[in-house]
Amino acid sequence: MSHGRPVRRRGRPASAERNAGEPATRDRILGSARTEFAERGYDKASIRAIARGAGVDSALVHHYFGTKEQVFAAAVQGAFAPAMGIPDLLLSGDREEWGERLVGYIFKIWEDAVTRDPLLAIMRSAVSNETAAAIFRGLISRNLLERVSAGLDRPDAALRVELALAQLVGTAMLRYVIKVEPIASAPAEELIPRLAPVVQRHLTG
Amino acid sequence: MSHGRPVRRRGRPASAERNAGEPATRDRILGSARTEFAERGYDKASIRAIARGAGVDSALVHHYFGTKEQVFAAAVQGAFAPAMGIPDLLLSGDREEWGERLVGYIFKIWEDAVTRDPLLAIMRSAVSNETAAAIFRGLISRNLLERVSAGLDRPDAALRVELALAQLVGTAMLRYVIKVEPIASAPAEELIPRLAPVVQRHLTG
Structure with a gap:
């Protein structure tokens, strides 16, 4: 986290902040998604488990990436x-x-x-x-x-x-x-x- | 099934009969096992579902092949x-x-x-x-x-x-x-x- 950054608000990040991408959180979610997809397979993988693995709320996973299919697509793109x-x-x-x-x-x-x-x-x-x-x-x-x-x-x-x-x-x-x-x-x-x-x-x- | 075969008993087949292999039933179980392993993955696959797919009782799957690992080994060997x-x-x-x-x-x-x-x-x-x-x-x-x-x-x-x-x-x-x-x-x-x-x-x- 950079210095001088404003104190984080709770809830949905503002649009500019979303686009800036919160790289650390996004990457943690994607890393957790890849582990979940690899270990349990696509069908059995759940947003809830991906969120848990990243230490965030399920809503945040949906917020950043959308559906399970979209989380998968983002994980593939990264990999x-x-x-x-x-x-x-x-x-x-x-x-x-x-x-x-x-x-x-x-x-x-x-x-x-x-x-x-x-x-x-x-x-x-x-x-x-x-x-x-x-x-x-x-x-x-x-x-x-x-x-x-x-x-x-x-x-x-x-x-x-x-x-x-x-x-x-x-x-x-x-x-x-x-x-x-x-x-x-x-x-x-x-x-x-x-x-x-x-x-x-x-x-x- | 060949002519002149004795009427089938219920329950555990006699040893000679087991070794003869009941090819139709065995093959049906192996076919069902391959489908189950392919569709649900090894971890999620169950003997119960394999038995259901073959139209037999779970006990018969165990009887012919043993554990899930052994069913898988037999399916691999066949494939x-x-x-x-x-x-x-x-x-x-x-x-x-x-x-x-x-x-x-x-x-x-x-x-x-x-x-x-x-x-x-x-x-x-x-x-x-x-x-x-x-x-x-x-x-x-x-x-x-x-x-x-x-x-x-x-x-x-x-x-x-x-x-x-x-x-x-x-x-x-x-x-x-x-x-x-x-x-x-x-x-x-x-x-x-x-x-x-x-x-x-x-x-x-």
Whole structure:
């Protein structure tokens, strides 16, 4: 909290304050939402439990985000934020290094629990619920596929990106979710050079 | 049911009869279990609901399979049965055609809802629950990795198989679970030739 801020009023924040976003509270709610969605699945998750986990009142969750579906969408968007850098990463620089750069970038997101856990939480929800899957699907389409496809400039660009993504999503599943050995414990430095040429091949081969 | 069979007694079947397996009832219970695990997740799934779905008494489910964990293990084993052909498929025939043969075989399993749906149901449970993931993990290790690795005859064989598997698991996720376009609607004939060389590269490249 910054110094010199006026004493907080109770009740509904004024519009400007809402838009300023109360980052700490919002983030706490989103963090709690991701935990709740991951642990109980989309259907079973409740606004009440999300509020409890964030130490706030249910009304405040509704106030900031709206319905459960909207809380989920906001949580996905947040979890997905690190991946939003992918299109820019790909669309600049030498095409022949796309595979290496994309895979290196993804592993940076994955190998840090702070950025990985929200992604896994969202993936878990999307796998078990159609509403969650639809939100996830829309986000992948709009923020990843459309932008990368535009830069790839081939008629089958979206399919190429998806096949590359499939390799990476499947790797995450086996390594971080199912945790089957040896891929679960293999150092990133051993996996990156095995994955990069395959991703490169999907994108430009 | 075969002709000339004695009139069924009520209650616990005799041992020989249990071992004979009552295939119709067992299969109905396993089918109901897969639906229940897929729809409600491992934690929320109940023996009572599985029994109801199969039109039998809960006691019969316990009698045939035991605990919820054991019902799940049996359902996984059944769902996984078509994939059990993979090691034999791979370990015979020309190594240079492994990618093509494996991918073609997998698509045969996937493109038929009868063999695909149980696999997806199991994948959904494994993603959302650690007990389920452990059972799935053990099955992949014992029935797939160990056997294929033995045939691949390289120190990194298991990792190679897993990276190939990652490409296929990720493809299934995007195509059948998240259902993102265009990969969701692309004909198998378009996907197989794009996946085969990548799988081949992982296995033998």
